[in-house]
Amino acid sequence: MSSYKYILGNSLNKLKNIDNDKFKLIITSPPYNVGKEYETKKSIEEYLNEQNKILDELIRVLHPKGSICWQVGNYVEKGEVFPLDYFYYELFKKRNLQLRNRIIWKFGHGLHSSKRFSGRYETILWFTKNNNYTFNLDLVRVPSKYPGKKYFKGPKKGQYSSNPKGKNPSDIWEIILNDWENEIWNIPNVKSNHVEKTEHPCQYPIELVERCVLALTDEEDWVLDPFAGVGSTLLACLKNKRNVIGIEKIKKYKDIGLKRITDFEKGLLRFRAVEKPIYDHTKSKLSQMPLELK
Ligand SMILES: C[S@@+](CC[C@H](N)C(=O)[O-])C[C@H]1O[C@@H](n2cnc3c(N)ncnc32)[C@H](O)[C@@H]1O
Incomplete structure (x- = not known):
């Protein structure tokens, strides 16, 4: 039975009580400094300076075979875009972490910009502490495009050419804002019509x-989310037999997260099913051009 701790407080202070090398995975979406209700917008320098302080602590508590997944978007000031992963890459690299993937998390809906192209992706920087790291590719394979395809020449002629367990999901995870869009990795972003949505403005x-979690940890490993919000990381871990610690500074979010965990334990929490087929939007009335606009 896996366990969890949901700690209320500032992650920098709370991490000081945690043992070295504890976590096989640290996964989080930090504040983006965009003026959400849980943050005060600062200059990009001040913001990074503050975030910088926590990184040494995170690396101290990261297991030698461990990974950090840092999920970020853009910070925007007076219309100018600052891609946060660009800045975070430098901060992690300076501490000798090694980048394994810069995963593009693409989604189809969002705010429409009028002075630049509408932003439709965020990134996950996946770093490891060392060269020897946990990576369970088989647990996250996706169906091959042509599972029946065979080699037509050479020593393997006649054998199936693709892995029967499926293919590598690649570093582009097309994730949607709403269930009716098409996608590559079939993970919708969490918005108001989503079964997982709470009142947190930025759930993942x-x-x-x-x-x-499946790819980068083994069962019973420990996972950390230092900006835990309403507990999405905790739920992903408990669902998959991983131990987890979440740190969140706002009590309201922790309380919602605790309720979600209780609902999960009672079998009442609604999840979007992994790999659930996506609704075909082309069949919706809303996707037909209205007669008066033709
Ligand atoms: C982008 S949200 C993460 C949401 C989370 N991924 C989820 O699905 O619920 C960032 C969270 O970090 C919290 N936070 C910001 N600064 C913090 C700090 N120094 N220590 C702990 N939590 C913090 C915010 O209150 C917010 O809930």
């Missing part, structure tokens, strides 16, 4: 975390 989908 449990399914997104599950992929990282």
Whole structure:
């Protein structure tokens, strides 16, 4: 039976009480400094300076075979875009972490921009502490495009050419804002019509975390989310027999997260099913051009 701790407080202070090398995976979506209700917007320098302080602590508590998955978007000031992963890459690299993938998490809906192209992706920087790291590719394979295809020449002629367990999901995870869009990795972003939505303004989908948890940890390993919000990481871990610690500074979010965990334990929490087929939007009335606009 896996366990969890949901700690209320500032992650920098709370991490000081945690043993070295504890976590096989640290996965989080930090504040982006965009003025959400849980943050005060600062200059990019001040913001990074503050975040910088926590990184040494995170690396101290990261297991030698461990990974950090840092999920970020853009910070925007007076219309100018600052891609946060660009800045975080430098901060992690300076501490000798090694980048394994810069995963593009693409989604089809969002705010429409009028002075630049509408932003439709965020990224996950996946770093490891060392060269020897846990990576369970088989647990996150996706169906091959042509599972029946065979080699037509050479020593393997006549044998199936693709892995029967499926293919590598690649570093582009097309994730949607709403269930009616098409996607590559079939993980919708969490918005108001989503079964996982709470009143937190920036939840990420449990399914997104599950992929990282399955690939980068083994059962009973420890996972940390230092900016835990309403507990999506905790739920992804408990669902998959991983131990987890979440740190969140706002009590309201922790309380919602605790309720979600209780609902999960009672079998009442609604999840979007992993790999659930996506609704075909082309069949919806809303996707037909209205007669008066033709
Ligand atoms: C982008 S949200 C993460 C949401 C989370 N991924 C989820 O699905 O619920 C960032 C969270 O970090 C919290 N936070 C910001 N600064 C913090 C700090 N120094 N220590 C702990 N939590 C913090 C915010 O209150 C917010 O809930």
